[in-house]
Every structure is written in C-alpha cells, then in structure tokens.
Amino acid sequence: MFLIDVKNNQHYSWEGLVEEINKNNRYYPIGIFENLYQYLHNIIVAVLANKNVTLVDYTFKKEEIERILGDDVILLNKAEDVEIPWILNKEDLIEKIKSRRNWSITLFTSGTTGLPKKVTHNYESIGKGLVINEKHSKDVWGFAYNITHIAGLQVYFQALFNKNTLINLFDVERELVFDAINKYKITHISATPTFYRLLQPFENRVNQTIKRITLGGEKSDKKLIENLSKCFVNAKIKNTYATTEFGTILITHDGENFSIPEKYKNKIKIVDNEIVVHRSLLGMVDLDVEEWYYTGDRVEIIQHDPLNFKIMGRTSDxxxxxxxxxxxxxxxxxxxxxxxxxxxxxxxxxxxxxxxxxxxxxxxxxxxxxxxxxxxxxxxxxxxxxxxxxxxxxxxxxxxxxxxxxxxxx
CATH class of the missing domain: 3.30.300.30 (ANL, C-terminal domain)
Known part of the structure; x- marks a missing residue:
C-alpha cells in the first residue's frame, strides 16, 4: 500500500498510483489540494518531469494566497502537460524518481512573524539525512506533518525511496492515532512535540511495533521524552533541529542536548548564544543573506569543549x-x-x-x-x-x- 488516509478512511495502492501516472501525464506547477494523496501524486509527476512544483498549504486563506503568489496566483491549480517515462511497477517508479536530479520544490515558511517567505529546495537539500537501504524496506511510516512543510517532505521522500507505506496521522484524533499505530503496525513516527503531547496521557498503553520516534519543529522537554519511552518501549527516540530554510541539520539521541556534527563544523556555529548557519546550507530563499544566516534560535551552552548545547527557544520567546x-x-x-x-x-x-x-x-x-x-x-x-x-x-x-x-x- 502506498498511502492510508486514516481520517478519511481512504486506501491508495502502489498499483493504482502507477496506473494513474501512466494514464495522465499532467501536473500542477502551483498546487493546492484537498487531500494528501493529490499532493504526493503531484510531487511525483513533477520529479519525473524534472520540474519545479510549488506547494501551497490548503489552510491558507484567499488573501494570503494572493499575497504570497503575487502575479503567479493566476497559475494556481492550472494543469500543464509534461513528458514522463512509462512506469512498469513500483520498483521501476522508485528507480526513475531516484535518477532525477533537476527538480525542485517551493514551500512557504509558517509566517508566524509576518508574510510567509518562499523557500525552494532541490534533491540535495531535501535529501540531507535520508537513509535509503534494504534494512528500511519494511518500515511503515506514521505521517504526522503537513506535506507543505519541509519536515513533511523529508519524511515523504524517506518513505518513498524505501518503498514504504505512509499512514496519514496529521490532524487525526488521539484514539484514531493509537488505533492506526496498532492496526497498521507503524514502525516510525516523526512529529512535533505538540503532536505527541496531544496523545497524552499514555496511561497503561504499551506499544512494541514502533522502532523510531523523532521529535522536531519546536522545543521538546525531558518529561515528554520519558513518557514516550515508557509507552513505545522498543523505540529509539531522537530529537532534531530543522527549519523550512535548511531542513534538518542537527540530530541528538541524548534528550535535549545537541552537538554540531563533524561534517558541519565549518557551517554551523554559536554566536552570542544564537545558532548561525552558513548560507551554503540554505535552500533558495527570499532573504537578504550574506555569508551567515542568523536563525533567531537561542541556546544554552552546556559544555564548551567539545561543544554541547541545549536549544532554549526563539528570540521572540x-x-x-x-x-x-x-x-x-x-x-x-x-x-x-x-x-x-x-x-x-x-x-x-x-x-x-x-x-x-x-x-x-x-x-x-x-x-x-x-x-x-x-x-x-x-x-x-x-x-x-x-x-x-x-x-x-x-x-x-x-x-x-x-x-x-x-x-x-x-
């Protein structure tokens, strides 16, 4: 199965996806859709055609859409014919997707501090941190992010490249989430701490199918991590630091304490207790950035040598x-x-x-x-x-x- 939409009780098979792609070689350069499957299908066609696709959040109001798209608003949900190869089956589809390198995906930041900013990512920036191998071929992903945000895209491509099933848990009621975890034997969930907090209290629930719990997008805390480990007893828990501008760049398995990985030693630094990122890690973004990008995310230094720190929140916090x-x-x-x-x-x-x-x-x-x-x-x-x-x-x-x-x- 390609996708199971828990909220709408819809099932989408890999065979049906392949058939639909072969039958209709059209895509929407700027798309806003009513369900997750339409977004996922449109992304695949864009990638196969080596095109750019702009994902517009379905919750944006008309006035917001007009402001962020400007003159391009007339292109919203206007289909375009593209040339894509014939797809034989699921395996053939994934191999053809993996071979494409000239596509890009444009997103918009959350806009919590003003008008959402446009950010464009390509294979290299979205692919940071993806793990693709036979070991992960039987993973089942609980999809708990908005697909129009970078975290959702990274989970999607992680699952897609490993031919995994996606179970859509985003904006799903607490009991339905637990039912889906057990029914579909979900092995991996990546979500915001708020998503996991809404599942509390875990009471006497004990789940053994979940192998990996990932938290990201906002500050976590020790109590939540402890509660998750008691409920999902076989899960390894990791905490990530990511933004729409550059995706995931920091990962820790040590609760809330982060360090800068060796490959980013010259590209991430702490200046006056603020995380600063080299522009080479950014996607193509509508920002006036010189060499370094000041994220506005504040840290507390736990240890200087080697550097170890705890993320405390945004400057606005x-x-x-x-x-x-x-x-x-x-x-x-x-x-x-x-x-x-x-x-x-x-x-x-x-x-x-x-x-x-x-x-x-x-x-x-x-x-x-x-x-x-x-x-x-x-x-x-x-x-x-x-x-x-x-x-x-x-x-x-x-x-x-x-x-x-x-x-x-x-």
Missing part, C-alpha cells in the same frame, strides 16, 4: 518583565511537569508598568482538578516570582499552527 528576561518556554516546561497538567501555552501581554505580564493557558488531564492558586503555589517551588504567570486559564484545547506546533499568542 524571551520577554521583558520588570527588567528581567523571562523564557516563556521554560515556564511552559515547568507547568507540564505538574502531574495534573496535560499541556500548557505560556505567552505575554504588554503592560505599561513592567513591560509584559506572563499568562498561561492550561489543559488539565481528564478527570483531574486543580485551581489557579494551587498551580501558582506549585510554581513558587520551581520559579522566581517574576516568572510565575499572573493569569492562568483552564482551557479545553490549545490552538495549533499549520505545521502542527503550538500557536503563539499575544
């Missing part, structure tokens, strides 16, 4: 409260360590006297109770007074971005 710098993600992590709390989002609101006040939205575990004052009392044992949220709200859900991360608030 640090706010001023009465002259003190507060890392909002630090407060979030402390809140999540409280036994009755399932998830939390900490944010700031401007205040004319102290600069900002800290606020928190909290989801309690099912059937658990806790008051605002009780939470604040627990926090006093772990945080300085100025870091403790002035406002704590109990909520049913937290908003998630298009890429599956917790949405910033202000």
């Amino acid at each position: 640090f706010v001023n409260v009465g002259g003190y710098k507060v890392n909002l993600l630090e407060v979030e992590e402390v809140l999540r360590n409280i036994d009755v709390i399932k998830n939390a989002k900490v944010y700031s609101k401007q205040n004319s006297i102290i600069g900002n006040i800290i606020c928190a939205d909290v989801i309690l575990l099912k059937d658990k109770k806790c008051t605002e004052s009780e939470i604040r009392k627990i926090l006093k044992d772990h945080l300085q007074e100025y870091k403790i949220p002035r406002v704590i709200r109990m909520v049913e859900k937290l908003d998630v971005t298009r890429s599956g991360k917790l949405k910033s608030q202000s």
Whole structure:
C-alpha cells in the first residue's frame, strides 16, 4: 500500500498510483489540494518531469494566497502537460524518481512573524539525512506533518525511496492515532512535540511495533521524552533541529542536548548564544543573506569543549518583565511537569508598568482538578516570582499552527 488516509478512511495502492501516472501525464506547477494523496501524486509527476512544483498549504486563506503568489496566483491549480517515462511497477517508479536530479520544490515558511517567505529546495537539500537501504524496506511510516512543510517532505521522500507505506496521522484524533499505530503496525513516527503531547496521557498503553520516534519543529522537554519511552518501549527516540530554510541539520539521541556534527563544523556555529548557519546550507530563499544566516534560535551552552548545547527557544520567546528576561518556554516546561497538567501555552501581554505580564493557558488531564492558586503555589517551588504567570486559564484545547506546533499568542 502506498498511502492510508486514516481520517478519511481512504486506501491508495502502489498499483493504482502507477496506473494513474501512466494514464495522465499532467501536473500542477502551483498546487493546492484537498487531500494528501493529490499532493504526493503531484510531487511525483513533477520529479519525473524534472520540474519545479510549488506547494501551497490548503489552510491558507484567499488573501494570503494572493499575497504570497503575487502575479503567479493566476497559475494556481492550472494543469500543464509534461513528458514522463512509462512506469512498469513500483520498483521501476522508485528507480526513475531516484535518477532525477533537476527538480525542485517551493514551500512557504509558517509566517508566524509576518508574510510567509518562499523557500525552494532541490534533491540535495531535501535529501540531507535520508537513509535509503534494504534494512528500511519494511518500515511503515506514521505521517504526522503537513506535506507543505519541509519536515513533511523529508519524511515523504524517506518513505518513498524505501518503498514504504505512509499512514496519514496529521490532524487525526488521539484514539484514531493509537488505533492506526496498532492496526497498521507503524514502525516510525516523526512529529512535533505538540503532536505527541496531544496523545497524552499514555496511561497503561504499551506499544512494541514502533522502532523510531523523532521529535522536531519546536522545543521538546525531558518529561515528554520519558513518557514516550515508557509507552513505545522498543523505540529509539531522537530529537532534531530543522527549519523550512535548511531542513534538518542537527540530530541528538541524548534528550535535549545537541552537538554540531563533524561534517558541519565549518557551517554551523554559536554566536552570542544564537545558532548561525552558513548560507551554503540554505535552500533558495527570499532573504537578504550574506555569508551567515542568523536563525533567531537561542541556546544554552552546556559544555564548551567539545561543544554541547541545549536549544532554549526563539528570540521572540524571551520577554521583558520588570527588567528581567523571562523564557516563556521554560515556564511552559515547568507547568507540564505538574502531574495534573496535560499541556500548557505560556505567552505575554504588554503592560505599561513592567513591560509584559506572563499568562498561561492550561489543559488539565481528564478527570483531574486543580485551581489557579494551587498551580501558582506549585510554581513558587520551581520559579522566581517574576516568572510565575499572573493569569492562568483552564482551557479545553490549545490552538495549533499549520505545521502542527503550538500557536503563539499575544
């Protein structure tokens, strides 16, 4: 099976994919589609034809699409005939895809800090970190990213090149995710920490089919990793650092502590506790970048020689409260360590006297109770007074971005 879409209960076979490609040699240079299969099919045709394809997120509003595409908006979902070779079967399809090198895929950044930026990747930049060999031929991938984002593309090509089945888990309810993991014997899942937090509590669930759990896209924490290891008992857990601009460049199996791999020693550095990346690692991006790209991602140096560091969050995650710098993600992590709390989002609101006040939205575990004052009392044992949220709200859900991360608030 090529793809199983859990949410829509749709199954797409490799045979059906090959037949459709042979029957219709058309693709959409700029595409926005209603389901994952259409995106995946369109990417394959573009690659076979050595063309560029622009992926537009289906959740973009009309006004956003017009702004990011500009004059090219008239080309949206306009099909184009292309010349592609006849495909014999699944094996032939993969070999022909692997032989193509002149294609490219254009994405847009999440746009959390303004208008989404255009980033174009090719085989070399998307292929960083892919592991393709017979050992992985029987992997079954839980697909938990948005396909219009770099992490989704990298998981797709990892599965595609190894002829694996994809199980679409993106935006799927918690119980359906666990049912799919067991039913289809999923072996690998790569997702944001928010995706895994939404699966909690793991209660007494024990899964033995998952071999690899990968976290990326936002800051993880020690408690989440511990909980994942208790549930997915045979899984190796790795944490990754990646962005739309350059894909995955840092990987750690040591919880939250990262180091710079030897092959990137001259291309990644830490400057004033910020990750800085050489422009050669970037895709083709609409940014005015000279030699080095300042990511805006802050770190804490754990050890200097050899260099070892912990990612603390974005520059925007640090706010001023009465002259003190507060890392909002630090407060979030402390809140999540409280036994009755399932998830939390900490944010700031401007205040004319102290600069900002800290606020928190909290989801309690099912059937658990806790008051605002009780939470604040627990926090006093772990945080300085100025870091403790002035406002704590109990909520049913937290908003998630298009890429599956917790949405910033202000």
